[in-house]
Amino acid sequence: MSRITASRLSRLLTGWSTDGAGPLPRRLADALAELAARGDVPTGTVLPSQRELAAVLGVSRSTVTSAYTLLESAGRLESRRGSGSRLRGPGPAGTGGGEGRLASFDSRSAPLDLSSGALPGLRVVAEAFGSLGPADLAGPLATDGYHPHGLPVLREGIAAYYRAAGLPTTAEQILVTSGSQQAVWLIAQALVEPGDTVVVENPTYRGALEALRSRGARIVPVGGDRPGAGPDGADVAGLRALLGTSVRPRLVYLQPSVHNPTGRTLDSAARRGWATALAEAGQVTVEDSSCAELTLASDTAPPPVPLPSSAYTIGTFSKLFWGGLRIGWVRAPAPAIARLGGIKKSVDLSCPVLDQLLAVRLLGRLPEARAERRADLRAGLATAGELLRGLVPDWEWDPPAGGPALWVRVPGADTEALAQLARRRGVAVVPGSAFSAVDGFRDRLRLPFGHDRATLAAALSVLRECATRS
Numbered sequence: 001m002s003r004i005t006a007s008r009l010s011r012l013l014t015g016w017s018t019d020g021a022g023p024l025p026r027r028l029a030d031a032l033a034e035l036a037a038r039g040d041v042p043t044g045t046v047l048p049s050q051r052e053l054a055a056v057l058g059v060s061r062s063t064v065t066s067a068y069t070l071l072e073s074a075g076r077l078e079s080r081r082g083s084g085s086r087l088r089g090p091g092p093a094g095t096g097g098g099e100g101r102l103a104s105f106d107s108r109s110a111p112l113d114l115s116s117g118a119l120p121g122l123r124v125v126a127e128a129f130g131s132l133g134p135a136d137l138a139g140p141l142a143t144d145g146y147h148p149h150g151l152p153v154l155r156e157g158i159a160a161y162y163r164a165a166g167l168p169t170t171a172e173q174i175l176v177t178s179g180s181q182q183a184v185w186l187i188a189q190a191l192v193e194p195g196d197t198v199v200v201e202n203p204t205y206r207g208a209l210e211a212l213r214s215r216g217a218r219i220v221p222v223g224g225d226r227p228g229a230g231p232d233g234a235d236v237a238g239l240r241a242l243l244g245t246s247v248r249p250r251l252v253y254l255q256p257s258v259h260n261p262t263g264r265t266l267d268s269a270a271r272r273g274w275a276t277a278l279a280e281a282g283q284v285t286v287e288d289s290s291c292a293e294l295t296l297a298s299d300t301a302p303p304p305v306p307l308p309s310s311a312y313t314i315g316t317f318s319k320l321f322w323g324g325l326r327i328g329w330v331r332a333p334a335p336a337i338a339r340l341g342g343i344k345k346s347v348d349l350s351c352p353v354l355d356q357l358l359a360v361r362l363l364g365r366l367p368e369a370r371a372e373r374r375a376d377l378r379a380g381l382a383t384a385g386e387l388l389r390g391l392v393p394d395w396e397w398d399p400p401a402g403g404p405a406l407w408v409r410v411p412g413a414d415t416e417a418l419a420q421l422a423r424r425r426g427v428a429v430v431p432g433s434a435f436s437a438v439d440g441f442r443d444r445l446r447l448p449f450g451h452d453r454a455t456l457a458a459a460l461s462v463l464r465e466c467a468t469r470s
Contacts, residue, residue, distance in 0.1 A: 003084075004041060006048035007439035010056040010416050011431075012040055017057075017424050018110070024059060025066035032067065033076050036087050046084040047077075058417040058424075058470060110428035112459045117260070117404040117448040119376070121322030124369050128361040132354075140353045148349060149341045150176025150329070151356040157363045158315070158329050165305050172334040175341050176351050180290040180316035180328040185211045186340045187251075187286055187312055187330065192217050196250035199242065203407075203435035203444075205260045205288060208253055219437040220247065236273040243281045251284040257292035257304050261435050261446040262407045263400020265295065271307060278309035286312045290328070293320040293370065295402035296377060312336070317359050320373055327351060327359045376450070377404065384449035384456055391460045392467075397447075405448040407432075410467050415445050418463065418470035427462045 013031050020027030035041040047053070050064040057064070068085055071077035079085045140151070149155065155171040162169035177183040184207060192198060194216030200208065202221030212219055222242055223235030239252070256266040256274065266274065278285050287310035292303030306313045316328035330340060362369065381399070384406060388395055396409040410418065415431035422429055432444025445463070449456065 002042060002044065003046040004048065005439055006052040006056045007416055007433045007442070009041070009048060009053065010420060011434050013057070013420075015110070015423065015428075017059075017420070018426075024063050025070060028057075028059075028063065028067035029070040029074075029076075032071060032087065033074070036076060041087055043088060045087050047087055049084070055414070056416040056420065058420040058466075110423060111426040112455060112462070113428045114448050114451070114459055115428040115430050117446070117450065118323040119319070119373070119404050119450045121324060122320075122369055122372050124362065124365045124372065125322045125325065125358075128365060129358055131361065132357060136357050140357070145353050146350045147176075147353070147356075148345045149337065150174065150351060151353065151360070154327075154356045154360050157360050158331070161363065161366075162331060165302050167305050169331060170334070173331055173337060175330045175332070175337045175344065176356060177328045177330060177344065178348060178351055179318050179326045180288065180314050181207050181211075182344075182347075183314045183316075183328050183330045184208050184286075184288065185214075186343055187314075188212055188215045188217070189343050190336075190340055191251055191284065193250075197247055199239065199249045199252040200437055201254060201259070202437060203261055203432065203441055204253065204437070205255060205290075206430075206434045208288065209435075209437055212253075217250075220249070221437045221440075224440075236270065236277050239274070240277050243277070243283070249283065251286055252278060253286045253288065254307070254310075255288045255291070256307060257289055258294050258400075258402035260291050260403060261405060261432075263398075263403035263405065265304070265401035271304070275307045275309050278307070283309070284312075285310045286314065288314045290314055290316045291319050291403050294373065294377060294404060296374060296381070296400070297402070306331075317362060320369055321362055325355060325358065325362075327355050377402070380404075380449040380451070381406075383453050384447065387453070387456055387460055391457070392464050404450045405446050408445045408447050409443050410445060410463075411443065413467040413470045414442050415470070416442055418445070418466045421466040421469055422462055425462045425466065427459045427466075429459070429463065 012035055016027055016031035017024060020030050036043060050061050050068060054061040054064045068077055072079060076088050077085050078088055152171065154176055155174040158174045159169040159171045177186065188211040192212060192215040196217050197220055198212050198217045199220050199222055201223055209219065220242065222238035254274065256271055258265055285307065287306045289303060289306060295303060311332060313331040314328065315331070317325050318328065330337065332340070388397065388408070394411055396411065397406045400406065416433055419429050419431045430446050432441030432446065433439045435441065435446065
């Protein structure tokens with residue numbers, strides 16, 4: 001019998017208290033019924049206790065009790081003494097829907113939406129798009145437009161990107177995807193079977209957790225993170241200890257360069273430690289470099305070369321240039337690319353040709369794009385730091401090596417309850433537990449700083465008040 005923790009259920013209940021109608025118990029009951037109808041919480045799942053759910057939602061226990069009673073009277077909940085309350089509904093049984101990164105895009109109705117770290121588009125994107133003309137389309141228009149592995153000119157351009165960084169790569173080793181999220185999903189589909197063990201950092205990218213959970217993976221976290229931990233938050237000693245047991249992971253998923261959500265980048269010694277441990281174990285490794293171009297290093301510095309042991313490397317145009325440009329990629333051995341491409345064809349046949357032509361243009365403008373983006377990130381980080389020190393001086397955070405957000409510790413608060421309270425005050429934010437395979441980091445928030453000063457100040461004021469009540 002499957003159970004869902006209060007932490008995971010709270011992250012599925014995005015906007016339940018503000019988007020529904022009627023008193024809070026009715027809104028909660030309706031939201032739970034909708035989760036069952038969509039299959040996001042499979043039929044037969046045992047719900048958390050009323051006390052546990054009330055705590056993470058930041059409501060009274062009577063609110064949850066009333067919601068459960070409404071569901072039971074409508075035949076949508078079955079309660080048995082000693083067995084808990086099982087959700088019933090027309091939705092299918094199974095592993096359930098996504099509850100991580102993708103939930104941030106379900107409802108964007110919060111006036112102050114800090115649920116996503118996605119950044120506005122760069123000036124160079126508009127300029128590159130405006131420069132495309134009939135001559136650029138002549139070649140693609142002479143074909144049927146279907147390029148399941150990506151436009152040859154773009155595949156070669158991405159391969160050249162790696163060669164320039166010192167990693168020999170051919171076009172046959174590149175698969176163009178619809179952003180990095182699809183790249184993670186394709187790798188999970190290709191490599192992971194239900195019950196397989198997958199090792200991740202703790203915390204890690206919530207979109208990867210979502211893709212792995214959808215495959216029924218057994219996700220095992222290693223390491224940890226705390227303010228002041230520095231680059232060794234990703235614990236290679238923990239990996240070695242795990243590999244020394246009977247556990248045999250199917251793959252290891254890492255973000256050594258500009259980690260999401262911490263913003264950490266491993267130094268040379270830590271990278272060597274990971275590479276050695278993974279190579280000695282012969283471990284299949286997926287290195288997600290999606291945020292690597294968001295480094296706060298010098299404007300001309302390229303991201304670090306992927307770990308030698310990484311069989312699969314993920315990249316994207318969406319982080320550096322614009323989230324609306326849904327072009328990412330996987331770099332892997334050619335046979336693996338052929339397999340991933342076969343799975344991709346069953347989903348979308350080919351990425352949009354116009355987006356790929358634009359990506360080719362943007363590869364030629366990397367230096368100015370890096371300078372523009374990094375200047376914006378530095379300015380946003382400075383503003384966020386100033387506001388944090390002024391408004392919530394007891395909150396803890398480390399200056400990141402890159403990325404669009406701060407990984408903030410809120411002493412004494414349960415950030416899951418904080419996030420629910422803030423949502424009812426018009427501020428959407430993601431608690432730290434969303435980035436953990438074991439619902440950890442409940443004293444953390446991911447705080448994106450790619451917003452104007454007024455928005456950040458208003459959001460922080462609300463979060464400060466909610467922290468005292470969570």
